[in-house]
Amino acid sequence: MPKIDFAFDLGTECIRLYKEGKIVKQIPSFDETIKTFLVKEGKICVFYDLEQKLLALINKHIKRKLGIFIPKMSGLMIIPGEENGVTMRAGYDLMEFIGITPGYLIFDYVVALAGLGIDKKGTYMLVDSGAGKTRMTTINEGNIMEPYSTSVTEMAGNSLNETISLGLSREFNLQITPKQAEALKKEFGSLETELPTRYVTVKGTDKITRTPGEVTITNEQLNAWLKKEAEFIKSRICQHYELLPPEIQQQIQQTGVYLVGKNFRFPGLIESIAQEIPVSTLSYQLSRDYMQEGMSYIQQNPDEYLPYMIH
DSSP, X not given: OOOOOEEEEEOSSEEEEEETTEEEEEEESEETTTTEESEETTEESOHHHHHHHHHHHHHTTOOOBTTTBOOOEEEEXXXXXXXXXXXXXXXXXXXXXXXXXXXXXXXXXXXXXXXXXXXXXXXXXXXXXXXXOEEEEEEETTEEOSSSOEEEESOSHHHHHHHHHHHHXXXXXXXXXXXXXXXXXXXXOOOOSSOOOOEEEEEEEETTTOSEEEEEEEHHHHHHHXXXXXXXXXXXXXXXXXXXXXXXXXXXXXXXXXXXXXXXXSTTHHHHHHTTSOBOGGGGOXXXXXXXXXXXXXXXXXXXXXXXXXX
């Protein structure tokens, strides 16, 4: 198998380009110039614009001969575990159009297992909660377990942001941007109890007068909104676990459920889930990005993961 020259992770929040196991570029999935998503929830939305951006990125990292000849390049792209043939075909086409051949696809849960550094052939429950989705996957002997394969909810990091915007709109008639909601969540959001009261002034647009407005709220008010949404996320994760056959639950209890993705960095969310189901201790290493570590490892050790690549 040839080495993997480039690897791609098309996420809702950002698009990552890997070379030699390292991220060489990261760009937002939302393109401000065209005011739309290039990629959303792992799916390509605007093919041509994404193609041009990725082509420009890889052109900066390839060595040309005589200034014109472009060497043959291979690539690997992450795809969501539950995706169908249409999405897979789009991934292949995208790599082909930007000069990547051969192109390989790999499921996100395999990348997460590589980043976690655990046996690919075991039995696990893996939960990946990022910006756009929370995906629960059961893996048995290296494969997605049917019929308890994958369940998905669109409640994740972005939905926590939306619940802040909704709370301000309903209770104070104040409209804010998604970026403002994200900033408020990061600075003041928490599910932890007995926190000191903090006050924050939020500026936005009065939705009645359509003029600039501002309100002062406490972190308790903010977190009351967030707690409701976080409870929905937790309930979906616990539901997936509780519907598994007893013998599979017993195996998962030995390792704990693996929680990965940036949404689990929300303070108190993992601890709240751990009150209901067994959670792996690896889930608490919040400074680590298991998807990034997994992709880096696979790109540097492609032969080990060739059986899990789709070509």
